[in-house]
Amino acid sequence: VYQWMKILLYKKYPVHIVPTAADCNWYKDRGFPSVLIPHFRSDMPYQRCDLNSKTVLNIGRLTDDKNQMALLRIWKRIMEIETLQDWDLKIVGGGENYAILKNYIIDKNIPNVELLSPVSNVEKYYTSSSIYVSTSRSEGFPMVLVESVSFGLPTIAFDCPTGPDEILNEGSGILVQLGDEDEFVNQLNGLMSNMDLRINYSEKAYARSSNWGEVEIMNKWSKIFNI
Numbered sequence: 001v002y003q004w005m006k007i008l009l010y011k012k013y014p015v016h017i018v019p020t021a022a023d024c025n026w027y028k029d030r031g032f033p034s035v036l037i038p039h040f041r042s043d044m045p046y047q048r049c050d051l052n053s054k055t056v057l058n059i060g061r062l063t064d065d066k067n068q069m070a071l072l073r074i075w076k077r078i079m080e081i082e083t084l085q086d087w088d089l090k091i092v093g094g095g096e097n098y099a100i101l102k103n104y105i106i107d108k109n110i111p112n113v114e115l116l117s118p119v120s121n122v123e124k125y126y127t128s129s130s131i132y133v134s135t136s137r138s139e140g141f142p143m144v145l146v147e148s149v150s151f152g153l154p155t156i157a158f159d160c161p162t163g164p165d166e167i168l169n170e171g172s173g174i175l176v177q178l179g180d181e182d183e184f185v186n187q188l189n190g191l192m193s194n195m196d197l198r199i200n201y202s203e204k205a206y207a208r209s210s211n212w213g214e215v216e217i218m219n220k221w222s223k224i225f226n227i
Contacts, residue, residue: 019141022162037220041146041212044123048152051198054087057129059144062095070135076110077185088112126151139163150209154201156187172208
């Protein structure tokens with residue numbers, strides 16, 4: 001029914017607002033008038049992260065799509081590198097895979113990793129970390145990546161559909177081919193081992209975050225309504 005409604009009604013609307021370039025192109029290819037306007041970033045007290053911290057952060061629902069199991073496999077390999085064994089990984093979220101992930105951590109004896117419940121003041125995790133990682137298999141418009149770059153966090157993500165390639169472009173983050181855990185380990189090792197590299201990505205991420213600020217997004221909406 002929804003697909004039928006799209007075909008019948010969507011072309012009658014003067015414009016469709018979509019948050020990602022992939023979605024925008026999908027609609028345009030089918031003759032629907034579409035404009036790309038990203039979502040506002042979340043309302044948080046943004047400030048720069050602590051690049052001296054030895055904490056790697058992941059935030060999201062504990063589900064198959066978010067794919068934290070891949071992150072645990074990656075982290076297990078990272079912890080085999082002697083120079084990185086004073087780092088820790090924080091995974092913040094709840095969901096149906098909590099027990100599976102917890103048991104995997106115990107069974108594989110993976111050190112320095114915590115599964116933490118969601119909190120309202122999640123900014124405390126962003127500001128006390130120095131790297132953000134995402135191993136999602138798919139996304140819509142990943143707000144956590146917008147948030148991570150807005151805190152200046154050097155960020156690594158699988159290049160999954162859709163969103164990461166639009167947020168972590170222009171050198172503001174690192175994209176890894178979806179499913180390539182070897183390369184993810186290499187990139188994460190590089191960031192954890194090199195403060196100058198973290199500083200470089202942090203500066204570019206923080207600068208890029210203005211794309212999702214209130215003024216920038218409202219200017220795009222103003223053009224739609226001819227204000």
